[in-house]
Amino acid sequence: MxxxxxxxxxxxxxxxxxxxxxxxxxxxxxxxxSTASVTTWDPNLSFSTEALYMANIYEPLxxxxxxxxxxxxxxxxxxxxxxxxxxxxxxFHLREGVTFHDGEALTSTAVKRSIxxxxxxxxxxxxxxxxxxxxxxxxxxxxxxxxxxxPLDLIASSLYGAWIISPKALDAVEADETYFEQGVDAGTGxxxxxxxxxxxxxxxxxxxxxxxxxxxxxxxxxxxxxxxxAVTQQQLLEGGEVDLALRLxxxxxxxxASNPDYAVEVNSTFFNYVGFLNTTRPPLDNKxxxxxxxxxxxxxxxxxxxxxxxxxxxxxxxxxxxxxxxxDVPQYTQNLxxxxxxxxxxxxxxxxxxxxxxYAAENTIEEAFxxxxxxxLAEIGITVNIEPMLFNQQWEEAKADPTQAQDIFLVLYWPxxxxxxxxxxxxxxxxxxxxxxxxxxxxxxxxxxxxxxANVLAGTDRDAAxxxxxxxxxxxxxxxxxxxxxxxxxxxxxxxxLEGFEYNPNYAFATFFYPIHLAE
Amino acid sequence: xxxxxxYIVRRLLLSVGVLIGLTLIVFVxxxxxxxxxxxxxxxxxxxxxxxxxxxxxxxxxxxLPAQYLDYVGDVVRGDWGDSISSKQPVLDEITxxxxxxxxxxxxxxxxxxxxxxxxxVLSAQLHGKLPDVVVRIISLVGVSMPAFYLGLxxxxxxxxxxxxxxxxxxxxxxxRFTHPIDELTGFYxxxxxxxxxxxxxxxxxxxxxxxxxxxxxxxxxxxxxxxRATMLEVMEQNYIRxxxxxxxxxxxxxxxxxxxxAIVPTLTVIGLTLAYLLTGAFYVEYIFNWGGLGTFTTTxxxxxxxxxxxxxxxxxAGGYVIINLVVDLAQAWLDPRIRLK
Numbered sequence: 020m021x022x023x024x025x026x027x028x029x030x031x032x033x034x035x036x037x038x039x040x041x042x043x044x045x046x047x048x049x050x051x052x053s054t055a056s057v058t059t060w061d062p063n064l065s066f067s068t069e070a071l072y073m074a075n076i077y078e079p080l081x082x083x084x085x086x087x088x089x090x091x092x093x094x095x096x097x098x099x100x101x102x103x104x105x106x107x108x109x110x111f112h113l114r115e116g117v118t119f120h121d122g123e124a125l126t127s128t129a130v131k132r133s134i135x136x137x138x139x140x141x142x143x144x145x146x147x148x149x150x151x152x153x154x155x156x157x158x159x160x161x162x163x164x165x166x167x168x169x170p171l172d173l174i175a176s177s178l179y180g181a182w183i184i185s186p187k188a189l190d191a192v193e194a195d196e197t198y199f200e201q202g203v204d205a206g207t208g209x210x211x212x213x214x215x216x217x218x219x220x221x222x223x224x225x226x227x228x229x230x231x232x233x234x235x236x237x238x239x240x241x242x243x244x245x246x247x248x249a250v251t252q253q254q255l256l257e258g259g260e261v262d263l264a265l266r267l268x269x270x271x272x273x274x275x276a277s278n279p280d281y282a283v284e285v286n287s288t289f290f291n292y293v294g295f296l297n298t299t300r301p302p303l304d305n306k307x308x309x310x311x312x313x314x315x316x317x318x319x320x321x322x323x324x325x326x327x328x329x330x331x332x333x334x335x336x337x338x339x340x341x342x343x344x345x346x347d348v349p350q351y352t353q354n355l356x357x358x359x360x361x362x363x364x365x366x367x368x369x370x371x372x373x374x375x376x377x378y379a380a381e382n383t384i385e386e387a388f389x390x391x392x393x394x395x396l397a398e399i400g401i402t403v404n405i406e407p408m409l410f411n412q413q414w415e416e417a418k419a420d421p422t423q424a425q426d427i428f429l430v431l432y433w434p435x436x437x438x439x440x441x442x443x444x445x446x447x448x449x450x451x452x453x454x455x456x457x458x459x460x461x462x463x464x465x466x467x468x469x470x471x472x473a474n475v476l477a478g479t480d481r482d483a484a485x486x487x488x489x490x491x492x493x494x495x496x497x498x499x500x501x502x503x504x505x506x507x508x509x510x511x512x513x514x515x516x517l518e519g520f521e522y523n524p525n526y527a528f529a530t531f532f533y534p535i536h537l538a539e
Numbered sequence: 540x541x542x543x544x545x546y547i548v549r550r551l552l553l554s555v556g557v558l559i560g561l562t563l564i565v566f567v568x569x570x571x572x573x574x575x576x577x578x579x580x581x582x583x584x585x586x587x588x589x590x591x592x593x594x595x596x597x598x599x600x601x602x603l604p605a606q607y608l609d610y611v612g613d614v615v616r617g618d619w620g621d622s623i624s625s626k627q628p629v630l631d632e633i634t635x636x637x638x639x640x641x642x643x644x645x646x647x648x649x650x651x652x653x654x655x656x657x658x659x660v661l662s663a664q665l666h667g668k669l670p671d672v673v674v675r676i677i678s679l680v681g682v683s684m685p686a687f688y689l690g691l692x693x694x695x696x697x698x699x700x701x702x703x704x705x706x707x708x709x710x711x712x713x714x715r716f717t718h719p720i721d722e723l724t725g726f727y728x729x730x731x732x733x734x735x736x737x738x739x740x741x742x743x744x745x746x747x748x749x750x751x752x753x754x755x756x757x758x759x760x761x762x763x764x765x766x767r768a769t770m771l772e773v774m775e776q777n778y779i780r781x782x783x784x785x786x787x788x789x790x791x792x793x794x795x796x797x798x799x800x801a802i803v804p805t806l807t808v809i810g811l812t813l814a815y816l817l818t819g820a821f822y823v824e825y826i827f828n829w830g831g832l833g834t835f836t837t838t839x840x841x842x843x844x845x846x847x848x849x850x851x852x853x854x855x856a857g858g859y860v861i862i863n864l865v866v867d868l869a870q871a872w873l874d875p876r877i878r879l880k
Contacts (some may be wrong), residue, residue, distance in 0.1 A: 048713050056838075058582065060623050066582025142581035144589055179582070200626045217625060217632070218838070219830035220712050242712045246828055254699050254706055381841070410583070411843065415573035435584055455587055 026429035039435025048538075049238040049532060052252040052264040056218065056245055062182040062206065063133070066142030070178050071265075072221055074529035076120075077182035077206035079159075080111050080130070080175045083437050085341040085523045086287075092172060092460065096125060096183050096207060097161075106168030106479035111175075113159040117230045119185035120204060120211050126186075127155035133184045136192075143180030146436055149478070172439060177436035178526050187413065188497035209533040210241060220244050223532065236536035250469070256512065258336040263520070264531055267512060269327040269384075270477040275512035285329055286522045288509045289437070291338040292325070292385070293447065294376075294392070295428040295458040299421045300373055307365035309499035313351040314358040315395045322505050325388035329508035336432075336447050338506040338526060343473075343488035344439070348521070349496050350503070358399045370400020374426035377417070379410035385429045388504075392427070403427070419451070421460040428458045428503075437525045440488050443475050448495060459500035466494055541873075547864070554860040558853065559611075565852045566607050569845040579842055580623045590719055597623075610849065619853070620846035624838070629850035632835060638725025639831030640824065644816045646728075646751040652809060653760035656802075658759070659766025664793060666771060674763060681760025690753040690826040697749060705746045707828035714739055750827040754819050758812040765808045769801035776800075797819060 055071040065073050081098040084090060097111040117125035138147050149169035154162040163171055175181055188205030192198040199205075204212040209231060210223035221240040225233065244261060246252050252264040253271050267275070268414040276283045302308045318332040331339060336350040362370055376392065378385040386407065393403035406425070408416070417424050434442035446455070449470050450462040473487035496503070509527070513520045519534040577593040578585050585593075598609060599662045613620060619629040655678075669678040697703045705711070709727055710720065718738045723730045728747070731740035773779065774797055782792045824833030832851070839847035 047716060050713065055623075059626055061626075064581070066585060142585050142589060145586045166581075197621075197626065214715070217627075217826065218834045219708060222712070222715065240716065240873070242715075243711060244708065244828070246707060251706060251828070254694065258698060258702065258706065260706065409574075409841065409843075411574045411579070412572065414578075415575055453587070456659075521594060 029151070047238070048240045048242050049535060050261040051241060051243045051530075051532075052246045052255050052261045052266075053243050053530075054245070054247050054249075054252075054266050055243070055528070057215065057221065058211075059200065060202055060212070060215075061206070062140045063137045063180070063192075063504040064185050065182070066179045068528065070526075070528040071530060072212065072223070072243070073182060073206075074178060074208075074526060075210045075223055075532050076204045076208045076212055077184070078111075078208050079177065079181040079183065081172065083173065083176040083523075083525045085521075085525065092176065096130070097175075100172065102171070102241075107165045109163040109165070109171045111161045111163070113161065114230060117207055118228055119187075119207050120226055121185050121187050123187050123525060125183070125187045125207060126158050127161045129186045129189075130161045130183055131155050132186060132189050133182065136184075136189060137180045137182075141180045143177065144433060146174050146177055146180050149174075166459045169441075169475075170477055170481070173436055173438045175397050176525070178529060179435060181436075205439060206476065213240070218245055229533075231533070235535070236539075238354065238532065238535065241532045256514075262514060263511075263530075263535075265511070267510075271330070272329065272510060273513075274325050278512075280515055281512040282515055283510055283512050284522070285340045285508050285510045286524060287331070288433075288437070288507045288524045288527050289338045289341045290431060290433045290509075290527065291333050291336065292321075292338055292504040292507070293333075293387075293432055294504055295417075295430065295447075296298050296425060296499070296501055297421065297428075297458075297460060298462075298500050299460045301368055302365070303374075303426055305365045306498060307361045307369060308366065310351075311358040311361035311365065311399065312401070313499045313502060314354045314361065315399050315401075316351070316392060316502055316504070317353045317395050318351075318504065319353075320391055321388045325384045326508060327507065329510060330505040331508065333503035335495050335503055336443045336501065337488075337492060338433075339445075341434060341437055341439045343444075343477075343485045343492075345485070345489045345492060347489050348492040351496075351499075353395070355398055362399060370396075370402075373402040373404060375404050375406060376427040377408055377413045377425040378429040378431065379408045379413055379431070380407035381410060382431060384431075385431070399408060414458075417458045418455065421454055424458075429504075430458070431507075433527065434457075438477070440470075440477055440484065444470055444488060444491060444495075445474060447449050448500060461498075461500040463494070463498065466491055466498075469494070543868075550864050550867075551598065553866070557860060558856055561852060561856050562611070562614075562849060565849060566610065566845070567603075569843060569848050570603060571844060574843040576623050576845065579844065580626075585712075609636070610846075614853065619850045621848045622839070622850075623844045624842050624847070629846050630843070632847065633832065633850055633854055635725070635840055636831045636835050639815075639829055640820050640833060642726045642728060643747070643754060643824070643829060644813075644820055646747050647754035647758070647816055647820075648813070648861065650751055650755035651762050651812065652754070655759040655762025656766050656798075656805065660770060660793060660798060660804075662763065662767040663770035664772065673768075674767070678760035678763040681756040681872040682764070683760075684756065686753050686756060687822045687826060689756055690750070690823055693749050693753055694826070704748045709746050710739065710743045711746075718742075747809060750823050750829060753826070754816060754823045757815060757819065758809065761808055762805055765805045766798075766801060770797055772787070772803045773797045811843065820823050822838055843874075 053071055055068040057069040058067040059065055059069060062073055062077050073137055077094045081095050082093040084093055098114050098116060100109060100111040102109045113125060113127060134147065134153060138144050149165045149167055151164045151166045156162060185205035202212055202215040209226055209229045211226045214222040221243045225239045236264040246255065249266045253267050255261045256264040275281050296303045296309050298304050320329045322328055322332065332350055334350055337344045376389060378389050389405050395404055396403050403437035417428055432443065448457055448461045449467055451457060454460055469487050469491040473484045473491065476487065477484035511522060516538050517535055518538045519536050521531065521534060576597065576599060577590040580593050580597065581589050582779045610620065621627060622629050622632055625632065628712060642674050658674045665671050694706055698706045718736055720727055720731055720736065720739050721734045727743040731743055779792060779797060782796055821833035821837060825837050836851045839851065
């Protein structure tokens with residue numbers, strides 16, 4: 020073949036495969052880009068990013084609404100529920116006529132068995148810690164017996180470990196523990212899992228017999244492209260390759276907000292950034308030094324650089340909007356003179372010591388604001404050595420030996436279910452024999468007593484518990500075992516041809532596709 | 540014959556030794572790095588009680604040597620273990636992704652030959668003139684520019700600015716609703732062509748352009764430079780001058796006499812770049828969300844998913860050992876002067 024022929028062939032081939040414009044939008048397929056990979060298809064095990072898919076395939080007994088809604092909960096598989104006076108017995112009445120994707124009917128036995136399997140094998144089995152036993156007095160009534168009063172409505176609406184599964188599938192998974200992993204589903208939700216290619220895509224198809232019914236304009240199929248990179252997602256959205264991109268780069272906010280083709284809304288989330296200070300050894304075992312550091316941080320600048328200004332300064336370790344957040348918890352504001360004074364009082368005139376700060380290398384926001392902390396502490400004479408590590412390794416080191424561990428540990432945290440009292444306040448600061456998420460290694464018996472009492476009280480009297488929680492949080496701010504850096508703000512750019520997209524901070528890792536429909 | 544048989548057995552035994560050594564090193568390396576496989580298995584927020592349960596379930600509570608022996612025993616029985624992050628058998632994960640990577644590598648290789656060789660010839664023919672300079676710049680850029688950077692540039696320029704080709708994946712996901720691909724071999728160009736699914740074929744080919752070009756940039760540059768150098772050398776030979784003296788057309792001389800003789804060293808270079816293409820595919824796949832072995836291995840390393848890492852090590856090392864053996868045998872067969880020892 021001569022050179023010319025070859026060139027012509029290449030040219031012709033190139034012209035042939037150049038795509039001919041984006042397809043017209045219709046109601047058959049909603050195309051989504053998401054970072055969510057799948058670590059398991061087993062709804063009992065699920066405790067990671069696949070929650071996005073689980074939340075559209077499975078349903079819990081009830082959903083918790085976004086802060087500010089008229090009602091705190093939306094009934095799902097249960098239509099009503101009540102608790103006994105002592106808070107130890109919770110009764111749920113199930114919805115009639117609900118069928119699972121495999122045709123089985125929803126019964127109290129299905130609920131009992133689903134939750135019992137989560138307790139036995141679930142990644143999030145701990146959320147059911149207060150649960151002693153489950154009774155199924157009749158087909159549509161489930162009774163939960165607790166060992167101590169706990170907010171079971173919050174637990175039962177969890178994104179992890181609260182899905183209700185078809186009894187047929189539970190039989191199958193008892194015989195073969197990898198039953199679900201081939202991409203099998205057995206939920207009651209609006210969508211079914213139709214196809215899955217690891218690292219590439221998840222395809223959901225409409226469940227025709229969904230109890231909520233279907234209206235015109237809702238999508239028949241949802242095709243989720245798994246795209247780990249935010250910039251790539253932005254290009255896909257702008258290029259019309261997807262209708263919805265669930266992770267866009269923070270820096271692209273302005274360009275989307277000013278584009279009339281997109282509706283952009285900023286929401287608060289239940290995520291926050293905390294910097295644990297290692298309280299086990301000098302100089303950070305000294306409360307005055309910790310306060311000095313808290314005064315040295317430029318919080319506004321962290322929010323600007325880390326989140327393009329879309330965040331708020333934290334009030335203690337409980338993020339805005341989640342129980343038991345309180346406006347009565349004070350904040351530090353940057354005051355370098357105060358910081359220097361406190362250091363001098365503590366016997367560290369002019370600083371003169373070094374601290375080692377670790378952060379999760381995969382977190383680009385921490386990467387952006389860690390140097391700001393270092394610069395700010397340099398102003399008061401403290402040298403900070405920044406060390407990025409994969410989160411897994413960062414955490415392993417922190418749990419191994421507190422006296423040898425890092426000085427400052429940056430973490431992005433969120434409550435497993437919507438109760439930051441039993442999660443953030445308990446997990447991050449209550450003392451324990453071996454450190455887990457208390458990576459300040461904070462040990463304060465007064466604090467422990469307050470939290471333990473509030474935890475139990477929250478099951479019966481949430482307002483009374485709030486008083487104790489607020490007191491505990493004030494203690495945490497004064498004692499400063501950690502830096503409470505920022506509550507993360509979040510935004511989505513939704514094309515104006517779509518309606519019904521709702522963000523619920525209780526389910527930050529999920530997006531519900533059922534309410535999304537084409538604009539009229 | 541006996542001699543050859545003995546040689547093969549000896550080489551295979553040696554390979555087993557290599558594989559054992561290699562798995563041992565990788566096994567120890569993936570375990571001395573602090574990490575927590577159980578929390579990877581359960582999810583990032585699992586509590587100590589759950590972690591303890593899973594450590595027992597995965598056998599992580601046993602001493603390391605016992606774990607290694609368990610692993611080797613399973614591999615010998617054909618069980619490569621389950622990936623911790625996906626809970627699927629590692630062997631299935633590898634075989635299901637292999638076609639994606641191989642298709643990309645083969646297309647890139649083809650591109651390297653059909654683009655690189657004519658460029659080299661052109662450059663040699665117009666030696667010292669403007670096209671030569673242009674080709675030399677192109678090949679220099681191809682050889683020296685990091686592929687991950689080139690990939691991002693191509694995405695930005697061709698897709699984002701000009702709206703050409705595709706950013707990610709092997710085909711448009713919505714095709715499944717209109718022109719589903721019949722998965723025969725997993726090589727989608729082949730699958731769509733034999734089933735006559737031309738809409739899908741065009742889509743698959745369009746998706747291949749950017750990643751294949753990114754991956755092929757280095758070998759294109761290499762092949763062009765190599766072809767140019769050897770062509771220039773060959774063009775000085777007496778028999779070319781003789782051909783010219785006979786009045787044979789320049790084009791005929793160039794392609795029928797010169798290129799035939801110049802192509803041999805180029806072929807060797809192409810063979811060598813296969814190794815580059817396989818490793819290069821790792822980050823090219825990552826940039827283009829290819830979903831092949833590259834993506835799989837990258838995430839396995841980032842998660843310290845040790846059964847997956849071990850599986851890829853075994854797979855890669857096994858492949859090299861076998862290819863080397865076959866090449867040695869083929870050489871001995873082709874050239875009787877080579878004696879197998």
